[in-house]
Amino acid sequence: MAGLRVPRDRLPAALRRLLRAAGGRRAVHLPRGEPGRTAALYVHWPYCEKRCSYCNFNKYIPRGLDEPAMRSCLTQEAQTLLRLSQVQRITSVFFGGGTPSLASPLTIATILDTISQSTHLAGDAEVTLEANPTSAGASRLAGFQAAGANRLSIGIQSLDDSELRLLGRTHTAGEALRTLEEGKKLFPGHTSVDVIFGLPGQTLASWVRALEKLLPLCDDHVSLYQLTLERGTSLFKQVHQGSLPMPEPDVVAEMYEAAREALQEAGFRQYEVSNFARNGALSTHNLSYWQGSQYIGLGPGAHGRFVPLGEGKSLREARIQTLEPDNWMKEVMAFGHGTRKQTALSEGDVLEEILALGLRTDVGISHQHWLQFSPSLTLGDVFGTSEEVKELEEQGFLILDSRGLRCSWKGLAVLDSLLPTLLNLLQESWAERTSHGTRGRSQPGLAGLDGRCPPAKDPGDG
Template sequence: MSSPGQFTPFSRNVTRLLNHMKWGSPVHYSIVTDRQYDKSRGKEFHFPPWLEEASIYVHWPYCKKRCTYCNFNKYVTPTIDQDRMRACLTREARTLIRLSGIKRVNSIFFGGGTPSLAEPRVLEGVIDAVREMVVMPTDVEITMEANPTSVEMKRLEDFKSAGINRLSLGIQALNNNDLRTLGREHTVDQSLTCIQEARTLFPDRLSIDIIFGRPSQTLNSWKAELDHILQVCDSHISLYQLTLEPGTLLYKLEKQGVLPMPDADVMADMYETAVERLDRAGLYRYEVSNFARDVRAESTHNKAYWEGKQYIGVGPGAHGRFCPVADQTESKRIISDSKAYFQSVPCHSKDGARERSLRSDGNLVKLSTATPRSRQPVAEETEQRESPSDSFPSLLQREARIQTLEPEAWMLEVEKYGHATRKRSTLFNIDTLRELLLTGLRTCRGISSQTWQQFSPEDHPRDVFGPSSFTKGAIISGLVELDDRGLRCTHHGLNVLDSILPELTEILDSHYDNVR
C-alpha cells in the first residue's frame, strides 16, 4: 500500500458530532502549553495515550518511468538532488513531529514513487531524525517499497543496513506479457530472483504486491498464476484489482475500445478464488486486500490507517491525520490576539467563505468564517473550522493534512518554512468516524467499541447501527456482526463490502444528525 488518504468519504451535509471528549486513564501530556490548565473550571486536563503516538509515511516522488496504470503523485526526472531531498525530508519530519507533540512512533513506511531509487543514506537520515525526537520500540516496523529490477536488487543489503527491516515488492504479475502491458521494467525471472534474495535478507518481513483483473486475463490463467505465487511468496501478499484511472494510458486505451478487460463477474470470481486458495495455503485475509501467515506478518503501518490511529505524512503529496498540538496552541493564541490583523487580509474561498492566512514560526494557518454549504471530500477542504471554546479537549482537533505535490515547490517551502503543508482541514468527530467506518470495516477484526468510543465516548457502535433495519437484515443474512466487541463484516461480508458501506455510512450520518 502506498500513501494513505486516497479514499474519499461519502459527501453529506453533516455538522459537528460531539466536540466534547471523555478521556480514560489520565496521562499527563509531555508538552507544556497555555491550554493545559482550564482557568474557567480551575482544573488541569489530561490527554489520552493514543494522542502521544503515531506512524509516519514518507513519500519519495521519483520513478524511472510511469507505469501505464498509475496515477500516483510521481515524477520522472533525469537527475535527483539526493542531498537536498535528504535535508528536506529530515527537516519536514522533525517539524511535523514537533507540531504533533507525539512521543512515540510505531512504524515508518517509505512509499512512492520508487523509494528504492533513493540513496540508502537518504532513508537512513529520516530514520535517524525520527529516532532522535521520539521513542521507537525495539521491533519498530520500517518498510520500504521496491521494484524487482536488477539495479534495485543490488542495493537491498545497503537499505537493510540503513534501517529498513520490511520490504514491499511490486511484483504485480508473474506473466511477462502482462508486465509489458502494465509498463513494468522488470521480468518474471527478475521477480523470482529478487524474491529469493529478499527472503534471505528480510525473513518473514517480505510482502509482495500482485494486481489481478488485468487486460485479457482469464480465471484459469489467474489460478495458475496463484499457484506460482504461493510457491515463492514469503509471509505476506497484497492483492489489488486493477482500476483504470483517468489520465493513465490504460484508461485511454480502454475508452478507445482496444483494451479487452475482464467483466465484473470474472473479476469477482478471481478475487474469491484468491481468497480461498490463499487461505488453504495458510495466508489468511486480515484486510480486504491483505493476507498474512500470522499476526507478526501483518503490516503494523497499514493497520494504523485502518484502526483510526494518527499518522504523519512527510514528503511531496503525502497525507496525514494527526492532532497538531503545538501548532493549534500557537494558532489559537494568534487568533485570539490578532483578530485585527486577520481582518486586514481578506480573501474568498470557492464557497464564498471569507478566509484568513498567516505564517507564524513556519506554520500556515488557514481559517474560514463561514461553514461550507456542503461537505466536500476531506482532501478538497482547505478551511479550519472553529470549535466551541467552552471545553478544552475540543480545542485540540485532529486535522487532515496534504503536503505540496510538486517536488521542487515542496522543497522550496520546506527550506523556507520547515514544512510544506499545502492543505489543512479540521476533522470533527463525525469526519473521523466516517473514515474509521470506511477503513475499519475493510479488516476482519472490524471496528472495536474501544476505538469507536475514542471519538464518540457516549456511543457504542451498537447504539448507532443496531436500530437500523438494514443492519438487522445484514446480520440475519450473515454479512455483518454487531456485539459488545464492536462492528465487523463476516467472511462473506468482506467479499461484498462495497454494497454494505454506503448504507452503513447513511446510518452513521443520520444518527448524528438526530442527536446534534
C-alpha cells in the same frame, strides 16, 4: 489507505470521498484512548524510473535529481511535523512512492536517524520500504537493511512478462522472482508482495495459474489489488478506445474469490480487504491506518491525520502536503514543512473514517475501540436497532455482537456495497444526537449486495 495508501499515503476510495471541509461543525478532541503521543509515519519518495501504464499516483520522472536536497527537505519536514505533533513515540515508518528503492540507503538511514533524534523510535519498530525489482538488487537490499529497514514490500504485480509489458513495468517475471528470493533471505517473514488482477485479456484460468506459481514462492504477506482504470493513464485510454478488452465484472469477482480461497488454503489469513498474512506477519503500519490512529505524512503529496499540539490545538486535522516536488521543497526550505491544506475534523468526520476503515479488517470495530472516539454514541446506538443492519446480518454480511461490528468473510468481499448504508445510519444517528441535520445523502437500498465488489488498489499504499 493502504493507504492507509495512503497510507497511500494511500486512502481507500470510500474514505477519500469523506474528506471535506468541517466548517461550522462540532470538532473532535483527542479520544480518550489516544493521548496524542504516538503516531505512525509515512515518507513519500515521489520519483520513478518511468510511469506505469495504469498509475496515476503522485510520481515524477526525475531530470537531474538532487537527492541531497530532497534528503535535506525530508529530514527538515520530519523535524518540523514531529515537533508540531509533539508525539513521543513513532510506532512504524513506511517508505512509499513512487519508488523508494531508487533512493540511496543513505537517505533512508538519515531520515530514520532524524526521527530517532526527534522522538522515540523503538529498535523493533516496523520500518517498511517499497521496492521495484529493477531497482532493488541484492547489494542494494542489503544496504537498505543496514540503513534500518526491516520489512520489504515488492511490487511484483504479475509473473507474466506480457502482462508486465502491458502494465509498463520495467522488470521481467524472472527479475521479480530473484528480488523476492533475495528479500526473503534478508527479511525472512517480513517480505510482502503486491499482485494485481483483473488485467486486460486476463482470464480466470490464467489468474489461477499465476497464483499457483506465486504462492509456493512468496513469503508471509500478500497484498492483492484489483486493477482500476484511472483517467489520464495510457491504459485507461487504450481500454476506452477499444484496443484492449477488459474481463467482465463477474469474471473479476471470480478471480478475487479464487485468490481468497487459494490464499486461505496456503495458510494466509485475510486480515483486511486486500491484505493477507500468515505466521502473524500483519503490517503494523497499515493496521494503524485502519484502526484510526494518528499518522504523519512526509514528502510531496503525503497525507496525514494528527493533532498539532505544538500549535496549541487539541483537534485532529487532515493534512495534505504540496504535490509537486520542486514546489514542495521550496515551501519546506521557507517554512519548515510543505503542508498545503489542513482541515479540522469533526467528531462525525472521525467516526466516518473509523467506520469506513475499521470494517476493512476481519476483526472490525470493537465496542471499546469505538468508545475511544465516541463516548456519547455507541455502536449499539447507531446500529443496534436498525432493520437494515438486521437484514445484512441475516444475509450473512455483517456481525454485530458483544465484540463489536465486523464484516463476515462474505461481507469483506462486498464492503463497498455495504458502506453507504452503514455511513448513512451513522450520519442519521449523529445528526439526531447533535441536532445539526443530515448531510444530504439519500438512504441507499440493499439491492446488489449479492454481487461481488473486489477491492481496488488504494491510492496511497505505494
